[in-house]
Amino acid sequence: MGLIDTLRRFRVVDGHAHNWNQFSDDAYLAECMDRFELEGFVLLSNLTGGFMPNAEEVAASNEASARARDRVGERILPFCYVNAVHTDHALAQIEYWSGQGFCGLKFWVSQQAIDARTWTVTEAALAKGWPVLYHAYYRTHGEAPPSESSPMEVAALARRYPQGQFIMAHMGAQFEHGLHAVADCPNVAVDYAGSINEKGAYELGLKLLGAERVVFGKDLPGADYYVNAGRVLELAVEDAVKQQIFADNIWRILGR
Amino acid sequence: MRLIDTGLLVGPCPFREVPSGVEDLRLLKERAGIDRAIATGFRSLLYYDPAAGLEQDLAQYASLADWLYFYAVINPEFPRLEHQVRHAAENRRVVGLRLVPALHHYDLQADRVQRIMALAVEYGLPVNLMARVFDGRVAPRYVDQAEVDAGSLVRFLEHNREARVILSMFFFNELKGYDIDWDCWPQVYLDLGCSKPSVSSLDELGTWFPLGRVLFGTGAPFYYWEGSRLGLDGARITEEQKQAVMGGNAEEVFTWD
Numbered sequence: 001m002g003l004i005d006t007l008r009r010f011r012v013v014d015g016h017a018h019n020w021n022q023f024s025d026d027a028y029l030a031e032c033m034d035r036f037e038l039e040g041f042v043l044l045s046n047l048t049g050g051f052m053p054n055a056e057e058v059a060a061s062n063e064a065s066a067r068a069r070d071r072v073g074e075r076i077l078p079f080c081y082v083n084a085v086h087t088d089h090a091l092a093q094i095e096y097w098s099g100q101g102f103c104g105l106k107f108w109v110s111q112q113a114i115d116a117r118t119w120t121v122t123e124a125a126l127a128k129g130w131p132v133l134y135h136a137y138y139r140t141h142g143e144a145p146p147s148e149s150s151p152m153e154v155a156a157l158a159r160r161y162p163q164g165q166f167i168m169a170h171m172g173a174q175f176e177h178g179l180h181a182v183a184d185c186p187n188v189a190v191d192y193a194g195s196i197n198e199k200g201a202y203e204l205g206l207k208l209l210g211a212e213r214v215v216f217g218k219d220l221p222g223a224d225y226y227v228n229a230g231r232v233l234e235l236a237v238e239d240a241v242k243q244q245i246f247a248d249n250i251w252r253i254l255g256r
Numbered sequence: 257m258r259l260i261d262t263g264l265l266v267g268p269c270p271f272r273e274v275p276s277g278v279e280d281l282r283l284l285k286e287r288a289g290i291d292r293a294i295a296t297g298f299r300s301l302l303y304y305d306p307a308a309g310l311e312q313d314l315a316q317y318a319s320l321a322d323w324l325y326f327y328a329v330i331n332p333e334f335p336r337l338e339h340q341v342r343h344a345a346e347n348r349r350v351v352g353l354r355l356v357p358a359l360h361h362y363d364l365q366a367d368r369v370q371r372i373m374a375l376a377v378e379y380g381l382p383v384n385l386m387a388r389v390f391d392g393r394v395a396p397r398y399v400d401q402a403e404v405d406a407g408s409l410v411r412f413l414e415h416n417r418e419a420r421v422i423l424s425m426f427f428f429n430e431l432k433g434y435d436i437d438w439d440c441w442p443q444v445y446l447d448l449g450c451s452k453p454s455v456s457s458l459d460e461l462g463t464w465f466p467l468g469r470v471l472f473g474t475g476a477p478f479y480y481w482e483g484s485r486l487g488l489d490g491a492r493i494t495e496e497q498k499q500a501v502m503g504g505n506a507e508e509v510f511t512w513d
Contacts, residue, residue: 004490197483
């Protein structure tokens, strides 16, 4: 049996994707979802406006997510993108999009997780029953976006709201750092979405966090679907654990 | 179908425990269906004297000599270049040279680099130019990798049209950004390992780089292996092209015993 056939044995939800670049074309996005046989697709916006989007750019991002969902179908699971620096606007976005079928909150790099404005917006999302997905990066080289959050800051946010459900994206980039940062936060799941490909990330995630807290995300379209999926197939664990990672955990987090 | 992984990274890793002992590699071969592989050891990448590191790698993996071959990392600033290259060429388990300016920090136009390239041609060894060893976003802070820029790469290739050059650990967006007509460089090969493909990179690769000159390297076991394999399996290229990338092209680039 080839690896493609092996992958087909699993139901797969992409827990971390964007509708930028190639996926700004809804038809291509739909084609890829069919090609990859995805059961669901967590859409984290096209991040219009870069590192510090203004209110109009944030709104445009969410409108694009809604359009993609309307055109491609209900397999698209849109998260509401916000910039907590524009706190009132962020709260209004959560209020509006929660009535439009959006199912989670996405923080990127415009606010730090330890900022009081982030707490206010987080509280609004948690009140809707939404999970909060937070980009986190322990960046060892190069210049970080000015308000990028570290894994330890995301852990601090999660400890502040122990009743809430959080997803730390990219395992915090440097996976040993990121995973140890959230290991004792039972309300934090992680994804390893993206192009960082170092072996050991999923393995340590399972060891420190357990099988229920590791979610499959790919950071499409900036990363290759199959390259990401192969990392999970490579794990020396039971198929049931791989199925948890590929789909079951994110469905549980989304309450579905 | 022959499967030749042209880019294993083996030996003791200084940052974390990586499963690359003899038995680990034997299991990788069996599970992945690898027929042959070319490895580079962390010792030869990181030692002051890369040849001393290579000797230890060759000794450690001697029992795998029927399928596991090596690149000899050459640091052009290290003494006795001629001796290093000749020594590599005389060892049947060494099938190419590897230049790692990212770690050794030298100018690709330097006279001693050109001397290595001339020796490589003389001995019939392909030269692997490695853009990086580690993902720069997460490499330890004490690892200061120097980027290879487009201009430097083009000048290097222009000066070495006689040599077979394999580009490895370059990212797709870098290579596409260089805007180079690769048809004009028939001696240049591309190793796919850790190239950060996007959702469409592998589907589109053949539109800008000849697939007859693409090699399958993975960086395993430091990097995940099955993602690279599944990425190629899933790419929208023909089965014949996949088989060529998986092993057929490598059969021709390297001189095997």
